[in-house]
Amino acid sequence: MPENVTPQQLAETHEQALREFNSINDLESLKTFASETVGKKSNLGNWFAQLKTLDVETKKELGPKLQAFKNYWEQACMTAQQEIETAILNEKLKSDFIDVSQSYPARKGAMHPLSQVQRHIEKIFTGMGFEIADGPEVETEWHNFDALNVPENHPARDMQDTFFVNSTKDESLKNSVLRTQTSNIQIRKMLEKGAPVRIIAPGRVYRNEDVDATHDAMFYQVEGLVVDENISVSHLKGTLETMLSAVFAKTMKVRIRPGYFPFVEPGLEVDIWWEYTDKNGNEKGRWLEFCGAGMVHPNVLRNSNVDPEKYSGFAFGFGLTRLVMMKYGIEDIRLLASNKREFLQQF
Ligand code: PHE
Numbered sequence: 001m002p003e004n005v006t007p008q009q010l011a012e013t014h015e016q017a018l019r020e021f022n023s024i025n026d027l028e029s030l031k032t033f034a035s036e037t038v039g040k041k042s043n044l045g046n047w048f049a050q051l052k053t054l055d056v057e058t059k060k061e062l063g064p065k066l067q068a069f070k071n072y073w074e075q076a077c078m079t080a081q082q083e084i085e086t087a088i089l090n091e092k093l094k095s096d097f098i099d100v101s102q103s104y105p106a107r108k109g110a111m112h113p114l115s116q117v118q119r120h121i122e123k124i125f126t127g128m129g130f131e132i133a134d135g136p137e138v139e140t141e142w143h144n145f146d147a148l149n150v151p152e153n154h155p156a157r158d159m160q161d162t163f164f165v166n167s168t169k170d171e172s173l174k175n176s177v178l179r180t181q182t183s184n185i186q187i188r189k190m191l192e193k194g195a196p197v198r199i200i201a202p203g204r205v206y207r208n209e210d211v212d213a214t215h216d217a218m219f220y221q222v223e224g225l226v227v228d229e230n231i232s233v234s235h236l237k238g239t240l241e242t243m244l245s246a247v248f249a250k251t252m253k254v255r256i257r258p259g260y261f262p263f264v265e266p267g268l269e270v271d272i273w274w275e276y277t278d279k280n281g282n283e284k285g286r287w288l289e290f291c292g293a294g295m296v297h298p299n300v301l302r303n304s305n306v307d308p309e310k311y312s313g314f315a316f317g318f319g320l321t322r323l324v325m326m327k328y329g330i331e332d333i334r335l336l337a338s339n340k341r342e343f344l345q346q347f
Contacts, residue, residue, distance in 0.1 A: 004054070005047045010065055013043075017073065027084050034077040038070055113347040114220060114336060117247065117324045118202050121222060124246045125200045128239065130224075133199040135188045137206070138165055139179040147187040147303040148263040156262045161208035163217075178206035182223035183263060183317055186296070189225065190304030195311045196228035202320060213332045220320035227296060227306060227313030233268070236293055236314040240270055244290075247327060255287055264294025264315060274326070288326075291318030 017037050024030050035041045047066055051059055111119070122132050141152075150156050160180035167173035185201035201223040209215040226235065237254055244252035252272055259269035274288040293316035298308035321333060328347070330336070335343045 005043070005050055005062065005066075007062060007065055010047075010062070010069060014069060014072075021076065021080070024080065025084065027081065027088075030077060030080055030084060034073070038073045038077065044070060110344070110347055112336075112344065113324050113328060113330075114320065116347065117327060118220070118222075118320060120247060121202065121243065121320070122200070124243050125224075128242065129198055130226075131199045133185050133189050133201040134203065135182075135185045135201065137179055137204055138173065138176050139184045141175045141177055143184040143187050144177050144179050144181070147300065148183050149297050149299045149303075150262045154262065156260075163206050163208055180207055181205055181317055182221040183315070185223050186225045186263070186300065186315055187304050190227065190301070190306050195301075195306045195313075196226075197313075198226045198228070200224045211334065213334065216321070216333045216337070218337075219322075219333070221317050222320050224316045225296070225313060226315075227301070227311050229311060231295075231312050231314055233266075233295065233314065236268075236295075236316060237270075239314075240291075240293075240316065244272060247323065254290075256293075259292060259294070261292050261294060263297050263300045264292075265297045267292070267294040269293070270316065270318075291316050293317070 020033060024033055038044055051063055145157060162180050163178040165173050165176040182201045182203050182205060189197055189199050204218055205221050206218050209217050211217060237256060241252060241254045255271040256268050259267045261267045270290045270293050271287040272290045273285055275285045278284050296313040296315050301308040301311060
C-alpha cells in the first residue's frame with residue numbers, strides 16, 4: 001500500500017491503466033481490470049482515506065484528481081462492458097439467425113399412385129374429346145342392374161357379388177346397392193344429356209369379395225361410353241390402344257374376343273399384350289385380360305331414352321386398380337389402401 005499517494009503516482013497509475021485497458025476485449029478480463037483499478041482490489045479506497053491526513057493544499061489538488069480518476073475509470077469500464085456485451089449479442093444473432101422467409105427442405109407429400117394414374121387417364125381422354133362424368137356410389141338397383149339389361153332374377157346378377165343397402169329409415173335408399181360397376185354412369189349420363197355422348201367415368205365400385213392379394217371389396221374402375229352415329233368396334237379398339245400406349249409410354253397391342261355382359265351386344269373381352277422379364281431374365285410376352293367392353297345393347301339405349309335406330313355406341317369398363325398394379329408391378333392390392341409410408345414414398 002503506497003504511503004502517501006502523489007499526483008505523479010496517480011498519473012502513472014492512469015497511464016498504466018490506459019495501456020492495459022486497450023488490450024481488453026472480453027468480459028472476464030474487464031471484470032478483473034475494473035476490480036483492480038476502481039473496485040475492491042484497487043488502491044482507490046486507501047487513497048481517499050489518506051486524503052484526510054494530508055495538508056489542505058495537497059488535499060485540494062489531489063482530491064479532485066482522485067475523484068476524476070474514479071469517474072473516468074468507472075465510466076470507461078461501464079462503456080466497455082456494454083460494448084463487449086453488444087458485440088457478443090451481435091455475434092450470437094448472426095450465428096443463431098433464423099430466416100423465417102427462407103423455404104426449408106420440408107418433406108413433400110405426393111399423390112397416391114391411384115390418383116396419379118387416374119389423372120393421367122383423365123388427361124388422355126379429355127385430349128380425345130371425352131368428358132369426365134361422376135355419379136353416386138350408393139346406387140339404385142335400377143341404375144346398377146335393371147337399366148343395364150340385367151333384370152331381377154336374371155342369372156347375370158350373380159356375376160357381381162353385391163352389397164345391398166337395406167335402410168328401413170331412409171325411403172330413398174330402398175332397393176339400393178353399393179354400385180358394383182361404373183356402368184351406372186352410362187345410364188345416368190344418357191338420361192341427363194341424351195346422345196351423342198362421349199364420357200369416361202372413373203370411380204369406386206364395391207363387391208362382396210373375400211379380400212386377398214388380388215381382390216378387395218372396394219376398387220376403382222373407369223367406365224367409357226361413346227354413343228353417336230356410325231360408331232363401330234374399331235373405334236373402341238383404337239381408343240383403348242391410344243389410352244394404354246399413353247399410360248405405359250410405349251405402343252401397346254390390344255386383342256378383342258367375344259365375351260358376355262348383358263348390357264352390350266356383341267359383348268367383348270379386351271386383352272393386352274403384356275411384355276415382361278421372367279425369373280431367368282428372359283423377355284416374355286402373353287395376352288392378359290384387360291377389360292369388358294362391347295357395343296351398347298339397344299335395350300340400354302332405350303332405357304336411357306336414346307334411339308337405337310339412329311345411334312350406336314361402344315362401352316368399356318376396366319379396373320383402374322388393376323391397371324395401377326400392372327403399371328407399377330404392385331403385387332398386393334391391399335397395399336394401395338394400407339397408408340404404409342414405405343410403400344407410398346415410392347411414387
Ligand atoms: N361393368 C363391367 C364389369 O364391371 C365391365 C363392362 C363395362 C363391360 C362396359 C362391358 C361394357 O365387369
